[in-house]
Amino acid sequence: MTAQSDPAARKKAIIDRLMSLEAQELATAQAHYDAFLKDSQLDDREGHDKDDIAASRENADLAAAFDAPVHAHHAKIDVIENTDFSVTDTVQPGAVVKFNNRCFVVCVSTTRFDVDGKTYMGISTQSPIYLAMAGLQEGEVFTHNGSEFEVQEVL
Numbered sequence: 001m002t003a004q005s006d007p008a009a010r011k012k013a014i015i016d017r018l019m020s021l022e023a024q025e026l027a028t029a030q031a032h033y034d035a036f037l038k039d040s041q042l043d044d045r046e047g048h049d050k051d052d053i054a055a056s057r058e059n060a061d062l063a064a065a066f067d068a069p070v071h072a073h074h075a076k077i078d079v080i081e082n083t084d085f086s087v088t089d090t091v092q093p094g095a096v097v098k099f100n101n102r103c104f105v106v107c108v109s110t111t112r113f114d115v116d117g118k119t120y121m122g123i124s125t126q127s128p129i130y131l132a133m134a135g136l137q138e139g140e141v142f143t144h145n146g147s148e149f150e151v152q153e154v155l
Contacts, residue, residue: 007087010116011155014096015085017115018105018122022080026073033070076108083107089154091136093125098153099133106130 085094085107095106103120110122123130133142136151143149 007155011085011087011096014105014115014120015080017113018107018110018120019077019080021110021113022073022076022108026070026077029069029073033067076110079108087155089137091130091133091151091154096120096153096155097133097151099149099151101152103153 083094088095091097091106093106097104097106103118105120105122106125108122109124109127112119112121114120125134129144132144133149133151136142136154138151138154141148141150
């Protein structure tokens with residue numbers, strides 16, 4: 001049995017890629033934060049001119065700006081780790097849903113990512129599109145922004 005034909009294996013591959021994507025995003029945000037924080041610290045010499053102090057403050061501000069994404073990615077990883085991704089036939093947190101020939105993972109919002117030649121995107125349980133289809137099953141229809149969509153698959 002291949003991963004394509006085994007729903008549990010297929011879903012595990014999707015969730016593993018989702019977690020990997022979020023871990024990469026966290027690592028990038030953390031690296032930016034660390035670099036700007038390091039550059040914000042003045043060296044040990046006695047005198048610092050206005051340019052040194054201005055550069056230090058600017059880098060401290062940039063480090064602070066990258067602090068929020070670090071926390072956001074930590075929070076997303078926490079949600080992913082605590083979501084039940086069991087195979088299901090109902091649109092709910094942890095479900096993989098296909099509609100309008102596009103595939104979504106109901107958990108956290110993400111950029112697009114590919115698994116076995118298919119493109120997926122994470123959507124939050126707070127998103128209006130999720131709220132419009134929550135509780136539905138394959139073949140059922142929901143309306144979002146004035147358009148009707150059929151749930152083509154739930155995994």
